[in-house]
Amino acid sequence: MLNTKTKGLLALVTVVVCVSLAFAFMVNRASAHKVAHDSETLQAFTDAFMEQVIRGDNLFHGGTEPGINLSNTGMACAMCHPFSSDIHPHEFPKFQEQMSEFATLRDMINWCIEKPNEGEIIDPDGEQMKALEAYMYWSNRGSVLDPGRH
Amino acid sequence: MPEKKQGSSDKVVGGNVDITRRTFLHKSLLTGGAIATGSAVGFFQTLSSMEVANAAGESFSFAWVSDTHLYPQTLNQRFIDKATRAFGEVQAMGSEFDFMIFGGDLAQRGDPVELELGAELLKEVTIQKHFIPGEHDWYLDLGEAWNQHFGESPWSFEHKGVLIIGLDTVGSAPDYWSARGMTPKERMGHMEALDGSQAGPWSGLGSKNRQWLSSALSDWPKDAPVIIFSHTPLWECYAPWNFWIRDWRQVHEIIAPWQNITNVHGHVHQPLYNEIGGMRSIGMLATSWPWPYAPQGVPEITKPMLRVDPGDHFDGVGWGKLSMADGYMDNEYMMWREQVFGTTRADSGTGDNQNQVLSPRIADRGWTGD
Ligand SMILES: [Fe+2]
Ligand SMILES: [Fe+2]
Numbered sequence: 001m002l003n004t005k006t007k008g009l010l011a012l013v014t015v016v017v018c019v020s021l022a023f024a025f026m027v028n029r030a031s032a033h034k035v036a037h038d039s040e041t042l043q044a045f046t047d048a049f050m051e052q053v054i055r056g057d058n059l060f061h062g063g064t065e066p067g068i069n070l071s072n073t074g075m076a077c078a079m080c081h082p083f084s085s086d087i088h089p090h091e092f093p094k095f096q097e098q099m100s101e102f103a104t105l106r107d108m109i110n111w112c113i114e115k116p117n118e119g120e121i122i123d124p125d126g127e128q129m130k131a132l133e134a135y136m137y138w139s140n141r142g143s144v145l146d147p148g149r150h
Numbered sequence: 151m152p153e154k155k156q157g158s159s160d161k162v163v164g165g166n167v168d169i170t171r172r173t174f175l176h177k178s179l180l181t182g183g184a185i186a187t188g189s190a191v192g193f194f195q196t197l198s199s200m201e202v203a204n205a206a207g208e209s210f211s212f213a214w215v216s217d218t219h220l221y222p223q224t225l226n227q228r229f230i231d232k233a234t235r236a237f238g239e240v241q242a243m244g245s246e247f248d249f250m251i252f253g254g255d256l257a258q259r260g261d262p263v264e265l266e267l268g269a270e271l272l273k274e275v276t277i278q279k280h281f282i283p284g285e286h287d288w289y290l291d292l293g294e295a296w297n298q299h300f301g302e303s304p305w306s307f308e309h310k311g312v313l314i315i316g317l318d319t320v321g322s323a324p325d326y327w328s329a330r331g332m333t334p335k336e337r338m339g340h341m342e343a344l345d346g347s348q349a350g351p352w353s354g355l356g357s358k359n360r361q362w363l364s365s366a367l368s369d370w371p372k373d374a375p376v377i378i379f380s381h382t383p384l385w386e387c388y389a390p391w392n393f394w395i396r397d398w399r400q401v402h403e404i405i406a407p408w409q410n411i412t413n414v415h416g417h418v419h420q421p422l423y424n425e426i427g428g429m430r431s432i433g434m435l436a437t438s439w440p441w442p443y444a445p446q447g448v449p450e451i452t453k454p455m456l457r458v459d460p461g462d463h464f465d466g467v468g469w470g471k472l473s474m475a476d477g478y479m480d481n482e483y484m485m486w487r488e489q490v491f492g493t494t495r496a497d498s499g500t501g502d503n504q505n506q507v508l509s510p511r512i513a514d515r516g517w518t519g520d
Binding site for chain 1: 225441512
């Protein structure tokens, strides 16, 4: 049996906990937009991005990861696309002649895995696909966005 | 004049001139209406001395094959198929050729198994063969297996009034491996990636080879033709991919007095053409795969190749047929497709690059040894 005082205290604690939780939740969710970014935060964002760029760079240059097989010919993407040249991420989506259909960059990545590389296509929303995409965009940064271009 | 040049070219290619696959190497051909690239007129002024240079010399043809990039057979059959096709075609036309030059990158990883496989496939060609190394042949054992199989370079000989030189532009890389404690395999691994960050400006002659070149040329008449074979181009096309030799300035000083030099090179895996002083430089096809053009484009006098179909591994590759007649060099790209050059933006291998800005790779930059 709790006495009134204890009940009151419990209620107070509950309220405090709830408010602070809500506050913490709000801060966590909204700080990206409501609070000015300090350089550490920005660095953390960059690191998270560059980690994927480096991962994609390695995959693009013949690196392997468990569960995927990007090539069965010994050829890595970079052997035909040095510096990610001729990948043209800034031109997608577009009608892709090789596929005879309207395609995204991810479609074309999988097409090149399948055709020239004779590898096994990867999950279009999977981690490796995102990493490959990160590397391609990063190494083509500064290119002029020009979707649909052949 | 144009008629005469056209005639001599006809003779060389057996009467059936397919102008779409050839690099015309003389002004009179370009102005003679042979091709319709309006920008081509007038580039060859510096070479007008060629018109009489070798009038007395006997004409001859030879074949160029390079960049087969063979893997062990268990890993990749395609490259074997393409190399075999090139060697077979050269052999079939063998009576047309005085010799065949293999221009380097026979192997992909310098693996003795790959070099032996290459040596085996090369037996198909029974005409005289000459060899210069590529970086892929070299950096596992620093040329040991290559030299055993195919002999040392540089070399030179005189052939029908032409001085023919084969250079080694790959073997004198600044040492990027010792200080970092790389194993031979790691050294080769970094060399293997064209766009790698660790192997540095590996392409060059170096002082020893430059000295050799000076003395090889010294007795040769300044107006007589010279053909220089090299794996990498003897000019600066694009340093980050070693589409150059790092000491091209010194080399150009050495060769400057000779007015009729033709440099035929591999490594770029693409039709490429330039002229500097008395030297014209021709980039040859690979049999293995084509590289994209360097991001900054090609010299105006290059006719860029057509865009390649990545779904057809015989596309954009092949070998080369070169002829020397009356002092004129003629080159025919034996590409395994109908049309070689792209004339419009949409078809050209460089046309799509105008919005493209590229950065060097990053994942191998911080390599400190492991
Ligand atoms: Fe090559
Ligand atoms: Fe090469």
